[in-house]
Amino acid sequence: MLRFALAALLCSGALSVIPAFAAGPAPLADLSAGHLRFSLSKSSGMELTVRGVPFIRESTFYIVKPGWTGAYLNQDKDDPEVTTSSEGRTKVATATFDKLNAYAKYRFEVRPDDTFKVTLTFASKGPESVVEYDAGYLNANILQGAKFTAETVKGKVSGVVPLFAKSADQVESKLAPNMSHAVFETAFGRIEMTVEGTSDITKSLTLFDARKGGQDWARKNPIFWLGIGVPAPALPPGEHTITITWKFGEPAQRTVVASAAGKAKVVPVKVAQSPFVVETPVIPRPKEMKPGKALAPFRVMPGKTRILISDTASEEEIQGARELVAEFKEFWSVPVRIEKVNVATWSGETDNDAIELFLGSALLPPPRSGEVERVRHIRETLSHPESYFMGSQLGGVAVLGGDPHGVYYGVQTLKQLIRVDAKGVYIKPVEISDWPSLSMRGVHWFGGPDAWPFHKKMIDRVLSAFKMNTMVFQCDYTQWATQPKIWSSERSSTKADVKKAVDYARAHFIEPIPLVNTLGHSEWLFWNNQNLDICADPSKPFAYDPENPKTYEIVMPIMQEAVDLFQPKYFHIGHDEVTMSGQFPKAGSKKTAGELILADTNKMHDWLAAKGIKTMMWGDMLLHETEVTDAGLAPTKADAVARRAGVPKDTIIADWHYQGSDPAFPSVAILQKDGFQVLGTTWYDWGNIQNFSRVLNKEKSLGFLQSTWAGYNMFPDIVKGDSFNQFVAYLLGAEYAWNGGKPNVADLGYRPDDAFLAVWDRRPVSMVKRAGFTVDFGVPSSESRVPSTIPELGTRKSEPMALSGITFRQSTPIWLDGALNPPGEWPKSVTITLNRKAADLHFLWGATFAAAKDTPVATLKVTYTDGATVQAPIAYGRQIFAFTDAQAGPQTTTAWTGTTPRGQSASVRRWMWTNPNPAKAIKSVTLSSAQSEAAPVLLGLTGIE
Secondary structure, X not given: OHHHHHHXXXXXOOOOOOOOOOOOOOOOEEEEEOOEEEEEEOOOEEEEEEOOEEEEOOOEEEEEXXXXXXXXXXXXOOOOEEEEEEEOOEEEEEEEEEOOOEEEEEEEEEXXXXXXXEEEEEEEOOOOOEEEEEEEEEEHHHHOOOEEEEEEOOEEEEEEOOOOOOOOOOOOOEOOOOEEEEEEEEOOEEEXXXXXXXXXXXXXXXXXXXXXXXXHHHXXXXXXXXXXXXXXXXXXXXXXXXXXXXXXXXXXXXXXXXXXXXXXXXXXXXXXXXXXOOOOOOOOOOOEEEEOOOOOOEEOOOOOOEEEEEOOOOHHHHHHHHHXXXXXXXXXXXXXXXXXXXXOOOOOOOOOOEEEEEEOOOOOOOXXXXXXXXXXXXXXHOOOOOOEEEEEXXXXXXXXXXXXXXXXXXXXXXXXXXXXXXXXXXXXXXXXXXXXXXXXXXXXEEOOOOHHHHHHHHHHHHHOOOOOOEEEEEOOOOOOOOOHHHOOOOXXXXXXXXXXXXXXXXXXXXEEEEEEXXXXXXXXXXXXXXXXXXXXXXXXXXXXXXXXXXXXXXXXXXXXXXXXXXXXXXXXXXXXXXXXXXXXXXXXXXXXXXXHHHHHHHXXXXXXXXXXXXXXXXXXXXXXXXXXXXXXXXXXHHHHHHHHHHOOOOOEEEEEOOOOOOOOOHHHHHHHHOOOEEEEEEOXXXXXXXXXXXXXXXXXXXXXXXXOOOOOOOOHHHHHOOOHHHHHHHHHHHHHHHHOOOOOHHHOOOOHHHHHHHHHOOOOOOOOOEEEEEEEOOOOXXXXXXXXXXXXXXXXXXXXXXXXXXXXXXXOOXXXXXXXXXXXXXXXXXXXXXXXXXXXXXXXXXXXXXXXXXOEEEEEEEEEOOOOEEEEEEEEOOOEOEXXXXXOOXXXXXXXXXXXXXXXXXXXXXXXXXXXXXXXXXXXXXXXXXXXXXXXXXXXXXXXO
């Protein structure tokens, strides 16, 4: 529930594009007094920091229709009228929202005695409504482990705030019954909260632990949710007021010293870096997988190992064999060869040196005694479309496909089973039976002037590797020959680049589908102020005028260009959010929006059908808000029913629902009952991807589509920018489309972020062992304390250990100062003397607590023996993460996973600093804490020559 019940209203629908690198707007108000700083923004409501540490990270307020089917007042989207003033030494801000059917007014007070007071007055102006007030996303780092007492609706309670979340359920994870007063005794100081209200719904607040939540807002930062809701109550008539007063006491004494004590010992090692491959599960997870029958792993021998295929092999089998040859050569430096055999006369003897890629179960030998059931099971596996069976034999590996695609997908799995050890390259012995749950599994993305390298790499490393078979390419900004003046240098692809992507996708058995927005979201057609004479509302160029015959004289030639370019089986015509912007229908029209939508849809459908092409379109204009919690934009249920009745039944509906949608996804059954095939479409929310896939599988739907809204220009570097989570979602989409929403995210056995980066940043496995040095920090154990969030790595301190291919010497950790450190003496920095040359330095580390992305954590300074220095910022979510943070980032490698002494899941990350001056000796490195809530903890340091 909570804010993401309004997903469609918050993210502006299927075709709203999120800029890849958008700078945050200036705050609407920014006040400081004492140790407090308050800011107000449209995107995240209020933020309150105490002594530089966020305490309230965000706040929101909604008055909505019952069932969350529409918003009367949505603080995330509506603009308030803001004032700021001073009343003596107290700083004051107000924010007023006045909408047609609801209003709300905030008064914020920031006082010099470290008191913060917020008063909210609100009412609905008539319609039946419910209210949700997120009074604060409270920083869980501050509250965890604190003793508390509270006055609740059930009386006085006391306890200890859990160190980590026990449940994702919002009711089960309540800290106590609704509170009117609470006191928390934290290491950060005494925190007191008082709630006063004028009605039953405003006299107390819910506080629940959201740290285990799967929603994007819960995963972003560790928080406790405070407010009115869970579930959101009906809003009684009249005006309501709630006042929340926070008082912050002084923290326990913390002494900061300049530098950590100790004398580092640099130890040369012959093998500081060794061949290493991350041990990851097969993605997508096979339906069945167990250890193989082989007595030993199949060794891939240079110049000897053969890949056997039939002399009548299909393109899928041939391409699979070629990719396997390229895989061994490019990434493992092992040459193998392809050999064709006549399966009609082939004896099945492989001299124990072959990888067999064959079609069908006919090649299965007659079952020997005791193997009848196994052979029957293999034949049953291969009866599924796109299925494969993989088995390890003594000295050999066989991949059998139920059809040509099955052979190709078996090869993609085989590539994930290649490993290396001291004896060389081998294939992990397993036996796999596998097939997909959904038949259509795809991504939606854009083009752009720099898109071809992105498309090629993504097809190679993600889409084909993880068994996706569909590409919906939104290509409306292409450089069309029939409309050359709508070219955009920032958004348009050349037709040559689009053709490259189309051909490359098809060569990897990914069906390319053009998406050209028609009717709504036709901004592309009016780019550079072109074609405004066919615009329904020229003052807001968005939808074209379907009543103007000239419209189709312009649009249909463009569609023909797309057909010629793609040669598609399907064509996506858009058709979402038609009435979202500007006037539609045009002024003076005697037609309704529904009549025009149906007329245009049928015109497009019939034109495509005449060419043997199926129509695909978004589904939001065919659904009403009483049928779904989001993406239901028909004005009434009757309109939705009439529109569905008027759309040809062979039209494929791309049914989009994003964050926080109803996990039952009722639209799937509604659309399929009305005769349509459904392609469920998600965005980047992990839980949403899993739940939607589960429903699509249950309803036996056509398939799944992972959408991308990261800007109009796809380019390789966009992947590691602010839209990183959207590309990680490709991997999760592949996983869940193949497996029908199973298993739960927590049970995948891998971190999606890490797994994506492992394939995106993949490089040839180095078979070379490199020398270097390890560092013992020389800090006596008696002079160091270890945070409870640091896991035990399982080795004695004096022994070297290999983690992710790097040898570290685990010495006593160096825990630097941080704003949430407990009382005592803390070093602000540590300087480690090296007097060594190194091409790379590898830091094994973590932070005590999670923080907002890009929060400064530390600064690394490297000093050379000639006195020159270089510095590198260490930011949260970039170079460092908390040990207990389940997220990952593009610049770190997870070196170790396990649990903390308290039993909480934990990880240690490795970050590599590349020396810009490898010929110069490094005198020392200094790590200085930024003294944020995320204190850095250094566990190991290794240099590579």
